[in-house]
């Protein structure tokens with residue numbers, strides 16, 4: 001395929017794993033980070049693709065900086081951040097699209113623990129956009145024998161899958177940390193997926209997207225791996241540490257902590273039932289112990305599995 005120029009925003013674990021994939025495929029990659037030597041305008045100049053893999057806390061800020069910088073009219077934006085904006089509850093792709101309405105925006109999300117990808121272990125992901133050509137170009141740029149990339153026409157569904165599973169990964173870490181067993185874990189992950197689908201439907205996402213790689217796939221990866229920072233938050237809190245203690249030693253970002261807070265706000269505004277998220281939030285706030293959170297979930301009113 002043709003060689004493209006890719007500007008990558010962020011130099012964290014995920015940004016560098018994606019940079020390696022594109023470099024290995026022969027593309028020109030320029031990396032920007034706030035502490036780095038290369039200027040933002042130099043990284044953006046004539047870029048075919050600008051990929052953001054910065055934490056949610058930095059997205060609005062970087063978007064505002066970029067609005068005043070020159071861009072190629074053909075530039076495609078790719079967002080790989082898994083979080084929600086605390087002020088607006090918007091997803092990263094909504095922020096990028098709002099600021100750059102004339103450019104295609106592609107969401108890249110899937111079961112992609114960066115430490116495994118950097119070892120070239122096999123993995124699959126999804127690139128989703130309303131602009132099919134843009135998604136196909138990004139698919140080609142990152143596809144390889146160890147990284148299989150699928151396209152998808154539901155960006156909000158793909159993005160929410162990767163974002164919401166972080167909360168369930170915290171809960172799964174608690175489940176394993178308390179040694180609650182395989183039945184409990186299966187129940188948690190399954191009801192967690194139901195909760196994710198309910199939130200997604202309210203947001204206008206397609207239900208089937210949540211049963212794909214970016215939903216169920218990422219849920220399975222992060223709820224079962226000690227490599228997941230979100231899982232580690234829950235696991236270590238179940239072991240008696242406070243959130244502050246866990247975050248002080250965590251390598252990198254656990255987006256589920258902030259996402260949980262934003263989701264509580266959004267669920268209240270839209271009357272969405274999110275019992276697991278509520279318990280994770282109460283735990284993170286120090287309002288309940290892991291055992292109390294478990295008890296609250298187990299003793300909820302009994303009811304049918306699905307609302308028919």
Ligand SMILES: NC(=O)C1=CN([C@@H]2O[C@H](COP(=O)(O)OP(=O)(O)OC[C@H]3O[C@@H](n4cnc5c(N)ncnc54)[C@H](OP(=O)(O)O)[C@@H]3O)[C@@H](O)[C@H]2O)C=CC1
Pocket residue numbers: 010011012013014015033034035053054055056057058059061062080081082083112113114115251252253255
């Ligand atoms: N690691 C993984 O396995 C995966 C991560 N993701 C998602 O990718 C995103 C980044 O994760 P990850 O790379 O692991 O996190 P890291 O903590 O390793 O890196 C975060 C990056 O974001 C930058 N950043 C943070 N705040 C700002 C800001 N205000 N302005 C500019 N840059 C900022 C950091 O810069 P600095 O170093 O200067 O602080 C750093 O480059 C998250 O949303 C995560 O959920 C998605 C899939 C896989």
Ligand SMILES: O=C(CO)COP(=O)(O)O
Pocket residue numbers: 082110111112113114162166169218221222227228229230231253254255
């Ligand atoms: O999103 C991820 C894997 O797909 C990374 O998970 P953590 O952010 O919990 O490490």
